[in-house]
Amino acid sequence: MVGRGFGVTSGLTGRATEGGLPVPFACEDDDGTLNHSVVSKQRAIRCALGRICGICGETLTRPVAFFGPEGEATTGLFTFPPTHLACAQEALDLFVPIGGRHLGQSEAPLTWALITTGGFDLIRPTRRGGVMQFRPNSIIEKTIRD
Ligand SMILES: [Zn+2]
Numbered sequence: 001m002v003g004r005g006f007g008v009t010s011g012l013t014g015r016a017t018e019g020g021l022p023v024p025f026a027c028e029d030d031d032g033t034l035n036h037s038v039v040s041k042q043r044a045i046r047c048a049l050g051r052i053c054g055i056c057g058e059t060l061t062r063p064v065a066f067f068g069p070e071g072e073a074t075t076g077l078f079t080f081p082p083t084h085l086a087c088a089q090e091a092l093d094l095f096v097p098i099g100g101r102h103l104g105q106s107e108a109p110l111t112w113a114l115i116t117t118g119g120f121d122l123i124r125p126t127r128r129g130g131v132m133q134f135r136p137n138s139i140i141e142k143t144i145r146d
Pocket of ligand 1: 010053054055056057058083084087
C-alpha cells in the first residue's frame with residue numbers, strides 16, 4: 001500500500017469505511033466495491049498467492065492467523081484469508097462486540113475462533129460460483145471469542 005512504512009502492520013487504520021466501519025482488505029474488490037459480509041474472490045486469491053494479510057493488505061509474517069466462526073476452526077477450513085496476528089486481534093476487538101455480518105461472514109457467527117499456524121493451503125471451489133477457502137497446515141494456538 002502507498003504511504004505505509006515497510007514491514008509495519010497498520011491493521012484497519014486508513015482502510016476505506018462502509019457504514020462507519022473500516023472495511024478489511026479482503027472485503028474490498030479491486031474496483032473499489034466494499035462489502036463487510038463478503039470476501040472478494042480476487043482478494044482471496046491475492047492474499048493466498050502473494051502471502052498478503054486480509055485485513056491490512058501488507059505482507060504476512062509468522063505466525064499466520066486465521067479467524068472465523070468456531071465451526072470453521074473445527075473443520076479447519078476458513079473463508080477469511082490469512083492475517084497478521086495483531087490485525088486479527090484488532091479486527092475481532094472491533095467487530096465481535098458489534099455482531100452482525102462482518103469480516104467476510106454471510107451469517108453472523110455466535111462464537112468466533114482465532115488460530116495461529118505456520119502455513120496454509122488455498123482450497124479452490126470444486127463448483128462454479130463456490131467460495132475460496134483456506135486450510136491451515138496445523139493449528140499452533142486457538143482462542144475462542146464470544
Ligand atoms: Zn495485517
